[in-house]
Amino acid sequence: MATQTYDIEKLSKWGGGRSPFNVSYGKIMMWFFLLSDAFTFGAFLVSYGTTRFFSKVWPDPNHVFHTFPFFGERYLPLMFVSLMTFILILSSVTMVLAVHAGHHNNREGVIKWLLWTIIGGIAFLSCQAWEWTHLYHTGGWWGSFTDLNTPVESFTHLFNHNKDIVKQVFETNPKLAMDATHNFYNYFFSITGFHGAHVTSGVFLNIMILVNTINGTYEKRGHYEMVEKVGLYWHFVDLVWVFVFTCFYLL
Amino acid sequence: MSAHYSNHDLQHLYEGDQSKLYSGALSHHSDINSKESKDQVKRIWKVTGILTVVTIVEVLLGLLGHGFQPFSVIIAIFLILTIFKAFYIVKVFMHLGDEKKNFVYFVLVPLLLFFWLIIAFLADGQHWLNMNFTFANTIKDIFS
Numbered sequence: 543m544a545t546q547t548y549d550i551e552k553l554s555k556w557g558g559g560r561s562p563f564n565v566s567y568g569k570i571m572m573w574f575f576l577l578s579d580a581f582t583f584g585a586f587l588v589s590y591g592t593t594r595f596f597s598k599v600w601p602d603p604n605h606v607f608h609t610f611p612f613f614g615e616r617y618l619p620l621m622f623v624s625l626m627t628f629i630l631i632l633s634s635v636t637m638v639l640a641v642h643a644g645h646h647n648n649r650e651g652v653i654k655w656l657l658w659t660i661i662g663g664i665a666f667l668s669c670q671a672w673e674w675t676h677l678y679h680t681g682g683w684w685g686s687f688t689d690l691n692t693p694v695e696s697f698t699h700l701f702n703h704n705k706d707i708v709k710q711v712f713e714t715n716p717k718l719a720m721d722a723t724h725n726f727y728n729y730f731f732s733i734t735g736f737h738g739a740h741v742t743s744g745v746f747l748n749i750m751i752l753v754n755t756i757n758g759t760y761e762k763r764g765h766y767e768m769v770e771k772v773g774l775y776w777h778f779v780d781l782v783w784v785f786v787f788t789c790f791y792l793l
Numbered sequence: 794m795s796a797h798y799s800n801h802d803l804q805h806l807y808e809g810d811q812s813k814l815y816s817g818a819l820s821h822h823s824d825i826n827s828k829e830s831k832d833q834v835k836r837i838w839k840v841t842g843i844l845t846v847v848t849i850v851e852v853l854l855g856l857l858g859h860g861f862q863p864f865s866v867i868i869a870i871f872l873i874l875t876i877f878k879a880f881y882i883v884k885v886f887m888h889l890g891d892e893k894k895n896f897v898y899f900v901l902v903p904l905l906l907f908f909w910l911i912i913a914f915l916a917d918g919q920h921w922l923n924m925n926f927t928f929a930n931t932i933k934d935i936f937s
Contacts, residue, residue: 562895564892564893565893570896588914591914591918592918595919596919596922627848631844631848634886635886638885639837641888642834646824648825780882781887784875792871793871
């Protein structure tokens with residue numbers, strides 16, 4: 543006679559009453575939100591890539607981003623953005639240390655590391671504000687470089703003239719380079735702006751959980767899972783920057 | 794007498810603060826100064842070191858690798874290093890490495906869609922560029 547066997551372990555795992563993932567609802571939903579956000583950022587970056595593949599020439603990041611505050615027009619390519627990247631990585635580290643302190647119900651640790659994280663986030667945003675202002679004063683903005691009478695001198699220095707294709711375009715049809723500059727700035731301000739908006743809301747969330755921690759809300763609750771959830775968001779913002787950094791400043 | 798066991802206790806947790814059931818998954822409820830805790834902190838700083846070194850390598854490559862031919866090798870290295878950094882951030886900082894396997898798949902498998910997204914759209918951009926070339930040359934042939 544055939545006997546039916548049940549995997550008791552499996553049945554009880556999916557039989558209700560507990561999470562098969564051993565993760566709480568709030569944390570699962572944070573992961574799913576981040577997944578959808580990853581696709582939003584991904585679509586932005588892929589769209590940027592498509593436009594870049596569509597263009598014969600493209601501004602060279604080493605020529606666009608070569609300044610550092612208080613160093614005037616000295617040629618220091620990639621230095622400032624490296625500093626920004628380092629600040630964001632460090633703030634991610636302090637966040638994971640705050641989460642770690644939360645795992646051990648260590649209130650003082652959570653407060654200390656959250657404070658550092660907030661300082662790091664604000665420092666990053668300040669750097670970005672400086673960079674945006676600087677680029678704005680050099681002529682780059684949303685919708686810039688559309689006027690057909692724009693002098694070639696205003697964008698020729700953004701390109702790497704050691705490349706044959708660049709030389710050829712500037713000799714025959716510099717308008718193509720102007721068009722690429724226009725697209726470059728549009729994507730740059732949209733994507734770093736969208737990322738900056740994420741950092742800003744992350745700083746606000748961090749301030750909120752810092753206030754809650756100081757008030758002892760999580761201590762009374764018995765766990766610091768909220769710090770973990772906001773931590774996930776903050777690390778995601780750092781993760782996105784890793785890709786933005788590669789796509790805009792390195793490639 | 795048998796020990797009393799009431800389902801209502803569990804039910805109460807579900808309706809109130811469900812997180813209490815699972816916050817134990819990562820929480821050790823041990824002292825922050827315990828060896829286990831210190832090992833974890835050590836691991837975090839080790840990953841920080843890795844991320845910093847990789848970023849420095851990327852910047853150096855961005856500065857010095859510009860004349861390198863073929864440039865596609867540099868691009869491939871950049872992409873590999875980026876994925877490498879992303880892996881460590883997700884695994885250690887976001888603790889995805891500590892979650893159950895089925896949850897890890899739940900999060901990571903949808904990301905496979907990016908393979909399609911990137912290949913399809915970049916190919917499309919390339920195609921339009923070539924089409925513009927062809928079109929421009931055809932026009933030139935006709936009018937010259």
